Amino acid sequence: MAAHIFEQPLNERIRACLRLEYLFSRMAQHRLDDSPESALCAILILIEATDVLGRIDVKRELIKELERQQAKLLHMAHTPQVNAEKLHRLLDQQAQLLDQLHRFSGAPGAHLKQNELINAIRQRASIPGALCSFDLPALHYWLSLPASERQDDIEGWLAPLAPITEANELVVQLIRTSVQPAPQRAESGFFQLNLDLGAPYQLIRVIAERNAPYYPEISASKHRVTVRFMQMDRQTGHPYQVNFDVPFELAACQL
Structure with missing residues (x-):
């Protein structure tokens, strides 16, 4: 039977994780479409994601949660019914992500705040209809570029967030399947x-x-x-x- 799943987080850490997952899931959908409209939606989602990242120290919270989950899994290693191979893969994945997060310099999303185009869109996006061509000609010039160039820019903006995205996915996945x-x-x-x-x-x-x-x-x-x-x-x-x-x-x- 097809199911519809509804979720309710019980603390602020998991609330932020679910919001990031939702935003990056939408981002993935728009990256499959090379239209200018999807490129604009991708930027707006990226701005939302940086707002979530700025509200709490997501890197620190993910490190704490990964370390907490890692300790739980290590404790389970001595349980007879545990799949040892799968457990070791998970522990290796956690260790790699923790290493990446510890080596992550600066605040997640800080690189986007240095981009003038994204900052201009952020400032205008809350005003109804304020992303039209006479408000932001630079945006509409960027949207007129070949799809491959827009995709390259979006990939470049997303790349520094990869450790956050991957750690967030693993944290949520392990909680859901617990x-x-x-x-x-x-x-x-x-x-x-x-x-x-x-x-x-x-x-x-x-x-x-x-x-x-x-x-x-x-x-x-x-x-x-x-x-x-x-x-x-x-x-x-x-x-x-x-x-x-x-x-x-x-x-x-x-x-």
Whole structure:
């Protein structure tokens, strides 16, 4: 059965990781398209990513999380049912990424703040319609360049962020796969789960049927998780809780 997965981070570190993952996933889609419109979207996403990188020390947070996960995996190495080959590959990957992050000089995204074109777009992007040709002729000149030249520029802007992107992907992947989802039922669209205060929960995942006419609203704290399944009036956009039982799966991820 096709599934639709909704996630709720439980701390600021994982919140930033998920936001970066979302932005770089969109970036990957636009890099598949060589149109000027996708090139502009790629720059706007890059600006958003640098804003996320600037709000917290992402490099430091990724180092902390990788080291924490590495310690957990090393502890699991003595468990009989662990796949030793897969574990060693993960530990090697973590060690390589930690080395790259420790050698990463400066703040992630700082190189983009030295680019006058990107700075001009950043300053105008929040103004409605302010990226048109008479506002930013330099942008429209750049968009008129051959697609290969635009792609080269974008690749050059992204390249210094590769260690951050790769470390972020691994951190999120390991958290997501740390537990198997368990079947649950939301009675009249409502579900609540008390959490073990001693467990290091980081992410809540709710898996629903993809084509179902409802979606979950998730709220979570260190004490409990609450899920309400909602429908939407598509004419007004108004959400309302369903009045029937909803089967779903839930994973309270911790590593």
